[in-house]
Amino acid sequence: MNILNIFLLSTTLACLTADAVNIMPTPSRIESGSGGLAVEGAHDIVYEEATEPLGREGYELEVKMQGITIRAENDAGKYYARVTLRQLVDQSENGTIPCVKIIDKPKYAWRSFMIDSGRQYQKVETIKGLLDRMAMLKMNVFHWHLTENDGWRIEIKKYPKLGEVGGFVADGPEQQGFYTQEEIREIVAYAAERQITIVPEIDVPGHSEAALKAYPELTCSGESPKPVKKGFSPYLYCGGRETTVDFLCDVLDEVCALFPSEYIHIGGDEAPKSEWKKCTHCQARIRELGLKDEHELQIELTNRLARHLASKGRKAICWGDVVTLPGQELEKNIVVHWWNYRKGKDKALKEGIRRGLPVIANSNYYTYLNFPQKHKWRQYNKSRTFDFRTCYEKNPSDIQNPTDKQREVLLGMGCCLWTDHGLTEEWLDRRLYPRIFAMAEQMWSTAERLPYAEFKAGVYAKRPLLEAMGVHGDWDEEY
Numbered sequence: 451m452n453i454l455n456i457f458l459l460s461t462t463l464a465c466l467t468a469d470a471v472n473i474m475p476t477p478s479r480i481e482s483g484s485g486g487l488a489v490e491g492a493h494d495i496v497y498e499e500a501t502e503p504l505g506r507e508g509y510e511l512e513v514k515m516q517g518i519t520i521r522a523e524n525d526a527g528k529y530y531a532r533v534t535l536r537q538l539v540d541q542s543e544n545g546t547i548p549c550v551k552i553i554d555k556p557k558y559a560w561r562s563f564m565i566d567s568g569r570q571y572q573k574v575e576t577i578k579g580l581l582d583r584m585a586m587l588k589m590n591v592f593h594w595h596l597t598e599n600d601g602w603r604i605e606i607k608k609y610p611k612l613g614e615v616g617g618f619v620a621d622g623p624e625q626q627g628f629y630t631q632e633e634i635r636e637i638v639a640y641a642a643e644r645q646i647t648i649v650p651e652i653d654v655p656g657h658s659e660a661a662l663k664a665y666p667e668l669t670c671s672g673e674s675p676k677p678v679k680k681g682f683s684p685y686l687y688c689g690g691r692e693t694t695v696d697f698l699c700d701v702l703d704e705v706c707a708l709f710p711s712e713y714i715h716i717g718g719d720e721a722p723k724s725e726w727k728k729c730t731h732c733q734a735r736i737r738e739l740g741l742k743d744e745h746e747l748q749i750e751l752t753n754r755l756a757r758h759l760a761s762k763g764r765k766a767i768c769w770g771d772v773v774t775l776p777g778q779e780l781e782k783n784i785v786v787h788w789w790n791y792r793k794g795k796d797k798a799l800k801e802g803i804r805r806g807l808p809v810i811a812n813s814n815y816y817t818y819l820n821f822p823q824k825h826k827w828r829q830y831n832k833s834r835t836f837d838f839r840t841c842y843e844k845n846p847s848d849i850q851n852p853t854d855k856q857r858e859v860l861l862g863m864g865c866c867l868w869t870d871h872g873l874t875e876e877w878l879d880r881r882l883y884p885r886i887f888a889m890a891e892q893m894w895s896t897a898e899r900l901p902y903a904e905f906k907a908g909v910y911a912k913r914p915l916l917e918a919m920g921v922h923g924d925w926d927e928e929y
């Protein structure tokens with residue numbers, strides 16, 4: 451899909467109305483005109499200055515019988531105007547697109563999609579395909595979960611064993627591997643061309659068994675952890691040794707050199723402390739610093755990494771676990787990633803507000819798209835399924851009328867595709883479509899929310915186009 455090269459030839463054609471316009475996510479405003487424009491030949495688009503404040507990513511797209519005008523304040527706005535134009539072209543009938551004026555800007559500056567490349571490696575081409583479709587949905591942050599349990603997928607030159615040991619762990623032969631630094635640079639550039647920032651994640655201190663296997667001296671006991679069969683294990687980076695901090699700072703240095711993103715994700719979720727409780731190094735550190743418990747030791751480690759990132763002009767994102775237990779203050783460059791709605795409801799959001807830290811809304815119910823839509827699948831029982839409608843109507847992260855305090859901290863919204871229980875490449879699209887359209891709508895659209903039936907009809911109308919692109923979702927009519 452090459453959005454950047456759209457050339458149109460104008461001719462006078464039969465009258466069409468904006469009824470034929472089905473743009474997802476729904477634009478702020480659509481004003482229908484009369485007449486249409488033929489999609490053929492090679493007429494350039496005219497770019498003009500914006501006439502009303504449209505913000506960094508907003509745009510005005512005007513299709514007239516004489517041609518096309520795009521007004522925006524900068525490249526991001528121009529890009530999103532072309533994404534919208536591409537949709538008009540794709541749904542054109544008899545080679546004609548209707549005359550229309552679309553004025554549009556996003557609800558949130560942060561609109562993320564995460565894939566777990568830790569548990570399962572995906573091919574570079576697969577990652578690029580995901581980025582293409584994120585752009586189509588006007589999502590602008592690719593949260594790349596690169597380390598998870600036994601898997602480590604990013605080449606770190608100083609510690610080659612990370613990729614060698616953690617790269618070749620997954621369910622199927624096609625899911626083995628890690629991304630070389632050269633491949634990562636290529637993917638970062640590919641994303642940037644689509645107005646997408648890649649935010650890499652190195653999970654600390656839990657979900658890190660791959661690194662601990664590659665370098666057992668990073669564990670509390672000095673012994674290699676056992677393989678993780680499901681969920682997570684108590685094996686953490688030792689929180690009491692300086693060598694752990696040195697290692698993590700070295701890794702973050704290489705990560706920062708590869709990813710220009712202002713934000714780097716340092717994990718922080720699901721870190722049970724049984725190993726730390728019996729570790730002499732961890733306990734000595736707790737005493738030395740006068741900390742209350744092992745959770746405070748995790749916050750101490752988090753703050754040290756956040757300060758290291760701050761010294762490089764970066765911000766640190768942490769999963770909500772760092773605020774949902776009582777603990778000391780967090781560094782001011784930390785962003786809270788709210789996820790655990792199932793157990794904690796909106797506690798992470800409330801804590802973000804109380805502490806004055808920015809929050810990304812990404813509640814597991816209902817933005818975790820690895821949960822199947824309706825039918826039980828492997829370890830996902832019935833209580834861990836949710837359909838398209840639930841996603842659209844009941845997502846706690848979709849805060850439609852935020853309070854002033856919520857508005858102050860909410861950076862935006864995210865959705866995730868974890869690859870646990872062997873979610874190999876062949877399953878990805880079935881999990882994403884059509885539900886990811888609901889996510890994109892909630893992240894981007896400032897228009898009045900459509901009733902579900904109408905929204906569904908608009909999304910399902912995109913199915914043939916997606917299938918022509920080789921994207922096969924889970925389109926049960928019962929949803």
Ligand SMILES: [Zn+2]
Binds near residue numbers: 670688691726732
């Ligand atoms: Zn320890």
